[in-house]
Amino acid sequence: MESARPRLLLVEDERPLAALLADLLTDEGYDVDLAADGQSGLHLALAGEYQLMIVDRGLPVLDGLALVNVLRQRGVTCPVLMLTARGALDDRVEGLDAGAEDYLVKPFEVPELLARLRALRRRHQDVASRLPLGPRRWLDVGNRRVLDDGEEIPLSVREFAVLRALAGRPMKVFTRAELLSTAFAHADAPGSVDACVHHLRRKLGRGAIRTVHGLGYRMGTG
Numbered sequence: 001m002e003s004a005r006p007r008l009l010l011v012e013d014e015r016p017l018a019a020l021l022a023d024l025l026t027d028e029g030y031d032v033d034l035a036a037d038g039q040s041g042l043h044l045a046l047a048g049e050y051q052l053m054i055v056d057r058g059l060p061v062l063d064g065l066a067l068v069n070v071l072r073q074r075g076v077t078c079p080v081l082m083l084t085a086r087g088a089l090d091d092r093v094e095g096l097d098a099g100a101e102d103y104l105v106k107p108f109e110v111p112e113l114l115a116r117l118r119a120l121r122r123r124h125q126d127v128a129s130r131l132p133l134g135p136r137r138w139l140d141v142g143n144r145r146v147l148d149d150g151e152e153i154p155l156s157v158r159e160f161a162v163l164r165a166l167a168g169r170p171m172k173v174f175t176r177a178e179l180l181s182t183a184f185a186h187a188d189a190p191g192s193v194d195a196c197v198h199h200l201r202r203k204l205g206r207g208a209i210r211t212v213h214g215l216g217y218r219m220g221t222g
């Protein structure tokens with residue numbers, strides 16, 4: 001029988017803390033998988049369906065920031081709470097920029113951790129998924145808009161479809177034909193992709209989408 005408990009991935013290399021947290025989270029009602037380094041965390045995260053992840057920032061093999069970055073690049077939108085021994089503002093901003101939704105500094109009180117996890121799950125149910133577009137800029141997939149440092153930038157249906165395709169695979173160069181078939185009715189001319197990119201650049205900045213001459217378009221850096 002399939003478990004109705006929410007699945008949580010815990011990536012933490014301090015074994016006593018990991019074991020303690022796994023016990024507490026199991027008592028709290030989560031179905032917990034544990035990974036002790038970033039690489040095995042990545043494998044589990046890509047293979048499984050998790051409702052939440054807790055990722056330590058300092059991890060062997062692949063650190064927590066890199067792990068979350070790779071997950072977001074692959075389109076994994078599961079909410080992540082990042083743990084860290086460091087509490088400097090820059091560390092916190094880096095964690096959030098990498099795609100973590102929340103950040104907790106060690107040592108922390110267990111009730112605070114549990115409350116943050118509950119808040120994350122509630123928030124995530126409101127927002128179907130988010131894809132990173134750049135520092136502090138997200139594509140809010142559920143609400144068809146861009147959030148830029150908390151400011152909403154509304155998108156048309158077509159703008160959203162083009163941006164969703166590009167942001168979902170940020171390393172890929174999309175041809176006009178690919179974007180046309182992804183985002184437009186087939187009767188549309190290839191030029192409508194260019195018009196759509198033009199509108200997106202006006203809303204998001206010239207650098208938001210890169211032209212790859214002779215090929216098509218890919219995600220820019222903002």
Ligand code: CA
Nearest residue numbers: 013056058059
């Ligand atoms: Ca660590």
